[in-house]
Amino acid sequence: MLKEKVRENIKKYALFTKDETVILGVSGGPDSVAMLYLLKELSPELKIKLHIAHFDHGLRKDSGKDREFVENLALKLKIPFTYLRKGIEKVNRRGSIEEIARNERLKFFFDLADKLKAQKIALAHNLDDQAETVLMRILRGTGLYGLSAISPKRKILRYEVVRPLIEIKRSEIEAFLRKRKLNFRRDYTNFQDLYFRNRIRNKLMPLLEKKYNSNIKEILSNTAQSLSYDYDYLLRAAERFLKINQGALNLKKVERLHPAILRLILRLKFAEISGNMRRLTFKHVEELEDLIFNRPLNSIVSLPKGILALKKRAKLVFRHK
Amino acid sequence: MLKEKVRENIKKYALFTKDETVILGVSGGPDSVAMLYLLKELSPELKIKLHIAHFDHGLRKDSGKDREFVENLALKLKIPFTYLRKGIEKVNRRGSIEEIARNERLKFFFDLADKLKAQKIALAHNLDDQAETVLMRILRGTGLYGLSAISPKRKILRYEVVRPLIEIKRSEIEAFLRKRKLNFRRDYTNFQDLYFRNRIRNKLMPLLEKKYNSNIKEILSNTAQSLSYDYDYLLRAAERFLKINQGALNLKKVERLHPAILRLILRLKFAEISGNMRRLTFKHVEELEDLIFNRPLNSIVSLPKGILALKKRAKLVFRHK
Secondary structure, eight states: OHHHHHHHHHHHTTOOOTTOEEEEEOOSSHHHHHHHHHHHHHHHHHTOEEEEEEEEOOOSTTHHHHHHHHHHHHHHHTOOEEEEEOOOOOTTOSSOHHHHHHHHHHHHHHHHHHHTTOOEEEOOOOHHHHHHHHHHHHHHOOOHHHHTOSOSEEEETTEEEEOTTTTSOHHHHHHHHHHHTOOOOTTOOOOSOHHHHHHIIIIIHHHHHHHTOTTHHHHHHHHHHHHHHHHHHHHHHHHHHHHHSOSSEEHHHHHTSOHHHHHHHHHHHHHHHHSSSTTOOHHHHHHHHHHHHTSOTTOEEEEGGGEEEEEETTEEEEEEO | OHHHHHHHHHHHTTOOOTTOEEEEEOOSSHHHHHHHHHHHHHHHHHTOEEEEEEEEOOOSTTHHHHHHHHHHHHHHHTOOEEEEEOOOOOTTOOSOHHHHHHHHHHHHHHHHHHHHTOOEEEOOOOHHHHHHHHHHHHHHOOOHHHHTOSOSEEEETTEEEEOTTTTSOHHHHHHHHHHHTOOOOTTOOOOSOHHHHHHIIIIIHHHHHHHTOTTHHHHHHHHHHHHHHHHHHHHHHHHHHHHHSOSSEEHHHHHTSOHHHHHHHHHHHHHHHHSSSTTOOHHHHHHHHHHHHTSOTTOEEEEGGGEEEEEETTEEEEEEO
């Protein structure tokens, strides 16, 4: 039974703590509606308080209807509800519109968390999302960071983002909604690289499932889960180094690092100044290594999002153009 | 130019050391013939001595012709040549026939290395092999170990296996052979899960290349390379632990380990007793974790290749059935 499975996952990953307030990101789509009902039913035994958050990005004309739908659900289930309507425009912004919307949505959740003195945000990503994300990243090229994909639990700043449905298949969620006769919004906007993701979802994944491995989704999800532990271990090592060595990177010190840790530190330094690791490719990292080990002083490497890496004497400096 | 590229890779990964003897695994197929000519031409500047090794597995009727072909090449190029003919039979053996043949071939190379007081063995895997291997492992399920796939340089026991062509595409090798008008054996046996690999090579990879990412092979190869550094870092941490804690695993100690390291240690312990990590799946490792953390004393988990894990008081013991 789905509820039983979700309860087990919550236990396995220790997603919730007694007496805390949990902000549920509810778009109105099938996944978030299922998550809402499941957590509502599990909340007495988990002893958690729920709060529904809905972000209205205004990207579609009728996005107001999603908001109405979620607001009505909140009323019906007697759960406090907060929404933010914020038009997203691409003008003068860095990154894709999806990335901006995703960041704005997270920012809204975090601001709301501050207001409610909460730390936990529950999002409704499922196993199919996980598998599709891993496959997309494999096809586009990525490292351990990208392959660990969507964690059941990830700390972002001082907040904790949890995904209680991350090991649940889309088909199980749909069966649950059907069985309970629950409504949801069908054409809610999916923010993640819609065109490419849809091709993966509708063409490549079914092909792989049929011709190569009928368990491909679980396989990709397991791989991602296993790699997320590996990534966490490396991340801790890299963060320990950065905590002791703040500011510009000391060349003598970074030269002695294991290449896995060096590469991660270069990514973290890029993220520190640019907001996140996105768009920094394998080739960029290789070029940075070449800068450190082989190029003369005062050499410069140009990175995405208008970031420069400069080799000054004894130091490697990252800064905006 | 191909020779230039191979020279660079040899330098980048420090594949060879001055004055050493290098055993070349030459099957007679296009990759190993190209490697042979390239290393022959580079050997004066690298100051390495070459020795050709050919393993005749007797799996095909005319495998003797491959041997003759390679022997003639060795004569022509004035390189010492050693071969071993050893019939492989499945009777009373563990593992697939490909796995057995692969292991026997490696064993032959290692024995020859001992005889020649050499440590280095060069194999001719190329970038396409790398990409196909990664994709195969992704489709079948794997962890960091499987994804790091084929390393340019890997220590096995006291030997070092190097792959100077691992970043060279099959098409580049074919172009080189054509241009130089070099012969090779066409239907040399490829030992790696032939049926599945051929479907990946002939169907899936071209589809991904055409419809999803024209650079998919390089992308997969880069991912594997990057992950092999990550794996190496974790492996060192796990091996440090095992060096200090020999014999059966102390439960108190392993419970405190980071899950990434714990999982790797469980894999290494399984490999220690069974020969390698193959066939130990994600589910097996999860079950071992459950054994450690949740199950009562004297519980047993049954693993592949007739291995058992027993929870004794204070200890986790791996042994044959």
